[in-house]
Amino acid sequence: MRKIVVTSGKGGVGKTTVTATLGRHLADMGYRTVLVDADVGLNNLDVVTGVESRVVYDIGDVLAGRCTVWQALVQDHESAARVLPSTNGGEEISAQAFRALVDAIPDADFVLIDCPAGIEKGFHRAVSAATEAIVVTTPSASAIRDADKVVSLLSAYRLEDVSVVVNRVRPDMVSRGEMMSVEDVCGLLRTPAVGAIPEDDCITLYQQLGRVPDFALSERAYERLASNVARREKKVAELRKVKKRRRWF
Amino acid sequence: MVLRRADAMHDRLRKMLTKDKIGDAGFVSALKRDVGRVLKDYFDLSAEPEVTVAAGEDGGYAVTVTARAGDVRRFRTTENLSRPEM
Ligand SMILES: Nc1ncnc2c1ncn2[C@@H]1O[C@H](COP(=O)(O)OP(=O)(O)OP(=O)(O)O)[C@@H](O)[C@H]1O
Ligand SMILES: [Mg+2]
Numbered sequence: 001m002r003k004i005v006v007t008s009g010k011g012g013v014g015k016t017t018v019t020a021t022l023g024r025h026l027a028d029m030g031y032r033t034v035l036v037d038a039d040v041g042l043n044n045l046d047v048v049t050g051v052e053s054r055v056v057y058d059i060g061d062v063l064a065g066r067c068t069v070w071q072a073l074v075q076d077h078e079s080a081a082r083v084l085p086s087t088n089g090g091e092e093i094s095a096q097a098f099r100a101l102v103d104a105i106p107d108a109d110f111v112l113i114d115c116p117a118g119i120e121k122g123f124h125r126a127v128s129a130a131t132e133a134i135v136v137t138t139p140s141a142s143a144i145r146d147a148d149k150v151v152s153l154l155s156a157y158r159l160e161d162v163s164v165v166v167n168r169v170r171p172d173m174v175s176r177g178e179m180m181s182v183e184d185v186c187g188l189l190r191t192p193a194v195g196a197i198p199e200d201d202c203i204t205l206y207q208q209l210g211r212v213p214d215f216a217l218s219e220r221a222y223e224r225l226a227s228n229v230a231r232r233e234k235k236v237a238e239l240r241k242v243k244k245r246r247r248w249f
Numbered sequence: 250m251v252l253r254r255a256d257a258m259h260d261r262l263r264k265m266l267t268k269d270k271i272g273d274a275g276f277v278s279a280l281k282r283d284v285g286r287v288l289k290d291y292f293d294l295s296a297e298p299e300v301t302v303a304a305g306e307d308g309g310y311a312v313t314v315t316a317r318a319g320d321v322r323r324f325r326t327t328e329n330l331s332r333p334e335m
Binding site for chain 2: 141144145148149152174177178179180181184188
């Protein structure tokens, strides 16, 4: 079982989106995938995956012995992935308890842990349960700065692998020299990229409705990311501007 | 040649990240103290050493130590060793 924490430092850069979308792609590839919401108190993985109305038990119930981990898992309606919902107000959950809970997840090839923003207790709890980390950043200065701090902190956890997903890349701006490239960003962080996801209006638009459709700009990039993660590869090409078809009249 | 904004941002960030790591938290002053302590075992320093750390092009750091000494010291712990030749 591979346990991968998706973290960032800065809030709102796309951790939950990456966790959910990567998880669905891994599930589509046939891997038994569980998405764990470690954002205790500010949980929204259930909302992003659209399972919130079907949540019966959550992490708090499992830890209190009211149900088993298996019973708390909610089936994603768009893929074979399962979601382990977080609890409202469980700040007292210890890192050890959380780790034991993650280790008790039955029949999983991948466990993706959606980490809360920040580098406090919730960060420690989420990272302690993982053996690999994906640091999500956008090409903006403040996100990269926080990602850099997170990369430094992660070195204390002896993870098997730490890699970066650069989210919300605008290939048109990169090619005009107005935005840093994925290579630039990862060079600054001295951490290899495992994925590059373009800015995609479809994500914002369809996220609340369910699955982002196949034709979305980001779909190919997520396929690439999932394949890299599954094969432990780091094949990331710089995102290219989509050329407009020239019409002849 | 137009200065690419992405390059300017890259440069700015590299400085920012370097400063985050070595700028505050007394990194340079601690380094200076340690370097000074080691140098003082070998030399009679005429002033405190200067230590600067800058981010290099390759992603590494350029560390420069400048110190002036009036004389070479005998090793305190190995008094019987011959004095290094000047
Ligand atoms: N590639 C993208 N293109 C466009 N919008 C995106 C992209 N990725 C994420 N978003 C949007 O950015 C917003 C924040 O994303 P998300 O909730 O995944 O971030 P987060 O890091 O989990 O935030 P928090 O720190 O609050 O948990 C969402 O509205 C999401 O739809
Ligand atoms: Mg989130």
